[in-house]
Amino acid sequence: NAGVTQTPKFQVLKTGQSMTLQCAQDMNHEYMSWYRQDPGMGLRLIHYSVGAGITDQGEVPNGYNVSRSTTEDFPLRLLSAAPSQTSVYFCASSSSRGTEAFGQGTRLTVV
Amino acid sequence: GIQVEQSPPDLILQEGANSTLRCNFSDSVNNLQWFHQNPWGQLINLFYIPSGTKQNGRLSATTVATERYSLLYISSSQTTDSGVYFCAGDQGGGGADGLTFGKGTHLIIQP
Numbered sequence: 001n002a003g004v005t006q007t008p009k010f011q012v013l014k015t016g017q018s019m020t021l022q023c024a025q026d027m028n029h030e031y032m033s034w035y036r037q038d039p040g041m042g043l044r045l046i047h048y049s050v051g052a053g054i055t056d057q058g059e060v061p062n063g064y065n066v067s068r069s070t071t072e073d074f075p076l077r078l079l080s081a082a083p084s085q086t087s088v089y090f091c092a093s094s095s096s097r098g099t100e101a102f103g104q105g106t107r108l109t110v111v
Numbered sequence: 112g113i114q115v116e117q118s119p120p121d122l123i124l125q126e127g128a129n130s131t132l133r134c135n136f137s138d139s140v141n142n143l144q145w146f147h148q149n150p151w152g153q154l155i156n157l158f159y160i161p162s163g164t165k166q167n168g169r170l171s172a173t174t175v176a177t178e179r180y181s182l183l184y185i186s187s188s189q190t191t192d193s194g195v196y197f198c199a200g201d202q203g204g205g206g207a208d209g210l211t212f213g214k215g216t217h218l219i220i221q222p
Contacts, residue, residue, distance in 0.1 A: 033209045042115070042197055042212030058209050059112070090154065092210075098142045098161075100199075100210060102154040 001026050006091050006103035013081040013110045021076040021106050023091035031094045032074040036087040049074055081110045113138045117213035124188055125221055132183040132196050132216045140200030143174050145183050148195040188220045
């Protein structure tokens with residue numbers, strides 16, 4: 001099993017550009033989430049999903065969209081990138097038992 | 112939402128020392144977990160421990176749910192234990208609502 005796979009690993013965007021961070025898991029987990037990690041802080045929840053077709057907002061959802069058309073995939077879209085969105089982004093998945101598995105992260109810089 | 116406080120924020124130890132990391136929650140949690148983020152940024156799930164005590168090699172964890180805290184013990188520290196340790200929890204079943212993270216304990220093990 002590959003676990004949770006995120007692409008790309010690194011990305012530089014110009015202010016105002018849009019992009020999609022990809023996340024896929026092969027563990028048949030129902031729950032998937034996106035977090036961002038900023039220096040000196042823990043991870044903060046952006047959006048989460050409890051199953052295909054169901055998504056909800058976390059603590060810091062502004063500027064981000066998600067969709068969950070399949071169990072395996074949970075892409076995160078930045079509609080119009082801003083310097084405040086410079087961060088490291090983590091995708092995670094878990095089963096009903098709750099143990100969270102994380103992807104390798106995407107380091108995003110917005111200039 | 113719940114608040115998560117971790118202590119100490121920073122810890123520098125010599126190889127072979129033991130340490131105790133603490134996590135306090137502002138409210139009861141159902142899905143408490145400990146993670147290690149290595150110097151390369153990878154997040155590894157150490158324990159899923161909503162209550163009781165678990166051990167895995169040199170690491171063990173105890174959660175006292177009624178008093179809303181959890182402890183992570185590291186014995187006979189090795190340089191590979193360096194990194195940031197996070198605790199996280201939520202108030203839903205499984206991973207449904209996403210996790211709220213503390214700001215972490217930055218651990219440095221010196222040879």
